[in-house]
Amino acid sequence: MRNRIWAGLIGSVLILGAGSAAGYAIKTEMPKQLNGSPLLAVGEVKKSLKDIIFETQKLVVMIEADTGAQGSGFLYNMNGDLLTNAHVVAGVRHVKVKTSDARILEGEVIGISTDTDVAVVRVKELEGTQPLPIARYEKGEVGDDVLAVGSPLGFQNTITTGIISGVDRSFQIEPYSYKGLYQISAPIAPGNSGGPLVDLATGAVLGINSAGLEEGTIGFSIPLPSVLAMAEGWSKRPMTMLPNLSLTEGTEVDANEDSLDQLAGYLVTHFYDSINSRDYVYAYSLLGGNWKESTSYAKFREGYLTTRNVVIDDMHVSMSGDEATVTAVLSVDERRNSENVLSKYQVTYKVGYENDQLKLLTGKGKSIKK
CATH class of the missing domain: 3.10.450.100 (NTF2-like; domain 1)
Structure with missing residues (x-):
């Protein structure tokens, strides 16, 4: 019964982050640090929700491309590199990055996948800035409290909270294959794409928010452990030539x-x-x-x-x-x-x-x- 219900949802799922551009319908042992990103140490006092929100917002940016696409990204290492979704920066080399402190910076796409919806954008001015704590190996579980941070509909640094309501969700849309996703109840909307999914227990980033139902009641996030190695590879050896990747224009699917x-x-x-x-x-x-x-x-x-x-x-x-x-x-x-x-x-x-x-x-x- 659950499989039948789940299968019926796929036609109403959207990739988020198109901004003013059209949406895209889908048919179908914890480490202590990572690149200077410390996780919550054992015995450390748990931070308050307000503290986690404040510290996360500072390191989440709005990304705008000349194609009209608009999404989010977050600082994940000391090199000034942002993790985001490939569909946010597809087809461009340079993007405009708006930070939480009202700076407008230039970012360069240094890595992008043609089959996994992940990309890395480097912002030189952010080099040396302490990044968000990353959950390299730890995976979220159903019932975990999380928050999603992004710029839905252009409203920068919007916070929504919820739980992980499902795991191992998978679907495909050319050219991307989405596997082992977190399903989340935190409402997300176009512009949230590329923003972090944060564990409220530790303040560490669990995933990259990537897609959701148009109604905003269900979202999907790519678990970080599944894409970190690829992203770190680009950070160490930036792509000299980017693939000619573009998304077919479409319209959002209404729930009818x-x-x-x-x-x-x-x-x-x-x-x-x-x-x-x-x-x-x-x-x-x-x-x-x-x-x-x-x-x-x-x-x-x-x-x-x-x-x-x-x-x-x-x-x-x-x-x-x-x-x-x-x-x-x-x-x-x-x-x-x-x-x-x-x-x-x-x-x-x-x-x-x-x-x-x-x-x-x-x-x-x-x-x-x-």
């Missing part, structure tokens, strides 16, 4: 009735994944405004405190206008009277768009007698 049923089913699955991960705050954020008005967060959370695990046994999605009805049969492992009990429920949700975000508008459930 043909895909809403798939997205609605996925949202319900994602909701219960959040419950299983005990991320009640995120699960609550998936509810529509009217539902939240009638159910406080405290009441919502209390209702799931005895729930140990939820498995979706069956799911049916039907469409009615611009809303979807999702009916699912659940097997719920819950705690009752100091005992673990396996119960069956049937739940029905109305799913639709609210302020351009897909939400669970209403929901009800009933117990199924064995």
